[in-house]
Amino acid sequence: MSYDTVxxxxxxxxEALTAERERQNDTLAMIAxxxxxxxxxxxxxxxxxxxxxAEGYPGERYYAGCEHADTVEELAIERAKELxxxxxxxxxxxxxxxxxxxxxxxxxxxxxxILSLELEHGGHLSHGHPANFTGQTYEVEQYQVDAETGYIDxxxxxxxxxEFQPDIIVSGYSAYPRDIEFEEIQRVADDVDAYHLADIAxxxxxxxAGVHSSPVGVADFVTGSTHKTxxxxxxxxxxxxxxxxxxxxxxxxxxxxxxxLMHNVAGKAVGFKEALEPEFDEYAQQVVDNAKALGxxxxxxxxxxxxxxxxxxxxxxxxxESHPDTTxxxxxxxxxxxxxxxxxxxxxGETRSAFNPSGIRAGTPGLTTRGFDEEACREVADLIYRVxxxxxxxxxxxxxxxRIDELTDExxxxx
Numbered sequence: 001m002s003y004d005t006v007x008x009x010x011x012x013x014x015e016a017l018t019a020e021r022e023r024q025n026d027t028l029a030m031i032a033x034x035x036x037x038x039x040x041x042x043x044x045x046x047x048x049x050x051x052x053x054a055e056g057y058p059g060e061r062y063y064a065g066c067e068h069a070d071t072v073e074e075l076a077i078e079r080a081k082e083l084x085x086x087x088x089x090x091x092x093x094x095x096x097x098x099x100x101x102x103x104x105x106x107x108x109x110x111x112x113x114i115l116s117l118e119l120e121h122g123g124h125l126s127h128g129h130p131a132n133f134t135g136q137t138y139e140v141e142q143y144q145v146d147a148e149t150g151y152i153d154x155x156x157x158x159x160x161x162x163e164f165q166p167d168i169i170v171s172g173y174s175a176y177p178r179d180i181e182f183e184e185i186q187r188v189a190d191d192v193d194a195y196h197l198a199d200i201a202x203x204x205x206x207x208x209a210g211v212h213s214s215p216v217g218v219a220d221f222v223t224g225s226t227h228k229t230x231x232x233x234x235x236x237x238x239x240x241x242x243x244x245x246x247x248x249x250x251x252x253x254x255x256x257x258x259x260x261l262m263h264n265v266a267g268k269a270v271g272f273k274e275a276l277e278p279e280f281d282e283y284a285q286q287v288v289d290n291a292k293a294l295g296x297x298x299x300x301x302x303x304x305x306x307x308x309x310x311x312x313x314x315x316x317x318x319x320x321e322s323h324p325d326t327t328x329x330x331x332x333x334x335x336x337x338x339x340x341x342x343x344x345x346x347x348x349g350e351t352r353s354a355f356n357p358s359g360i361r362a363g364t365p366g367l368t369t370r371g372f373d374e375e376a377c378r379e380v381a382d383l384i385y386r387v388x389x390x391x392x393x394x395x396x397x398x399x400x401x402x403r404i405d406e407l408t409d410e411x412x413x414x415x
Contacts, residue, residue: 032363093236150307172199205229209284233267297381
C-alpha cells in the first residue's frame with residue numbers, strides 16, 4: 001500500500017480541503033458554536049490513532065494493542081479533571097448530543113420526564129425537541145425565559161417542576177447570553193427529587209477559565225462540547241461525581257456508542273493541555289469582553305439584544321424592532337456574502353418560522369482566537385449594521401467585503 005497525500009489520491013477532496021482552509025482564513029467565524037483549533041490539535045486529530053479500535057476504557061479494553069490509546073485517554077481525563085475540578089470524567093462521547101444521551105441512558109427509562117428550556121428560548125434539540133431522539137423517547141415539558149427581561153424565568157421553572165414532577169431538569173443552553181444560576185436550578189431539582197443535568201456545550205472554556213459560573217460540584221451531571229470555547233478536539237464530555245461513575249461509563253459504552261474516536265480523544269487531550277496554560281484564561285476573559293463590546297456597539301446602532309446584553313460569548317439579536325422587514329435568514333445570507341459568518345436564530349416569542357426566524361446569533365470565540373480585541377469587535381458591529389441596514393445594496397456590501405479582507409489579513413489564522 002502506498003502512503004500518498006490526499007492530493008495524490010483524491011484531488012477533488014484535496015481541493016475542497018484547501019478551499020475550506022482559505023474560507024476560514026478569509027472570513028470571520030462568528031457562529032457562536034464554532035472556533036479555530038490550533039495546528040497541534042489538528043495534527044492530533046489526524047494522527048495514527050484513527051486506525052485503532054479501543055472499545056472499553058483504559059486498562060479494560062476489548063482489544064489488544066491499546067497501551068498508547070490508554071496513555072492518550074488517561075491524559076485527556078486527568079487534564080479535564082484539573083480544568084473543571086471534577087471527580088470523574090468520560091471523554092469518549094462523539095459529540096455534545098452523545099454526551100447528553102449518555103446521561104439519559106444512565107438514569108432514565110423510556111417515558112421518563114425531562115424538563116428543559118424551549119428551543120426558541122435558547123434551548124437545544126437534544127434537550128427534548130420532538131424531532132430529536134429525546135422528544136421521541138421521553139415525556140418532555142419546557143420552561144421559558146421571561147418575556148420582559150429575556151432572563152430565565154426561575155419562578156416559572158419551579159412552578160412547572162412542581163406540577164410536572166420531572167425525573168431530570170436540564171440547564172445550560174445554546175442561545176442564552178446570560179450567566180446561569182445553577183444553584184437555583186439544583187435547589188428546584190432537589191425539591192422535586194429530580195436529577196440535574198447542566199449542558200455547558202457552549203461555555204466549557206469559559207467555565208474552565210472561571211469567567212462563567214460553574215455547575216461542576218452543583219449539578220449531578222455536566223455535559224459539554226470540546227470544540228467550542230475550549231478549543232480542543234471535536235467531540236463531547238461528561239463530568240460527574242464518583243457516585244455516578246458506574247452509571248455513566250457503561251451508558252456511553254456499550255450503551256450509546258461503540259469504539260471511541262481515539263484520534264478525537266487525542267485532540268481533546270492536546271486542547272485540554274493548551275487550556276491549562278495561563279494564556280487560556282486571558283483568552284476566555286477576552287472572549288467575554290469582546291462579546292460585551294460587540295453587543296454594546298450593536299445597541300448603539302439600534303439593534304435590540306435579547307436580555308439587553310450578554311455575560312458570555314454571544315449576543316442574540318432580535319431584528320423585529322430595528323429591522324421589522326428583514327428576517328434573520330436574509331441578514332445571515334447578506335453577511336455571508338461579505339465574509340461575516342453567523343447564523344439566523346429564533347428569539348423568544350418567535351413569530352416566524354425556525355427556518356427563517358427573526359433573529360441572528362453572533363459569537364466572539366473565533367474572532368478572539370484570531371486576536372481581535374474590543375475595538376476590533378466594535379468595528380465588526382459597525383460592519384454588521386451596515387450590511388443588515390443595506391442588505392440589498394451591492395455597493396455597500398462590496399465596501400464591507402473589502403474591509404473584511406483587510407481585517408482577515410491583519411488578524412491571520414492558518415498559514
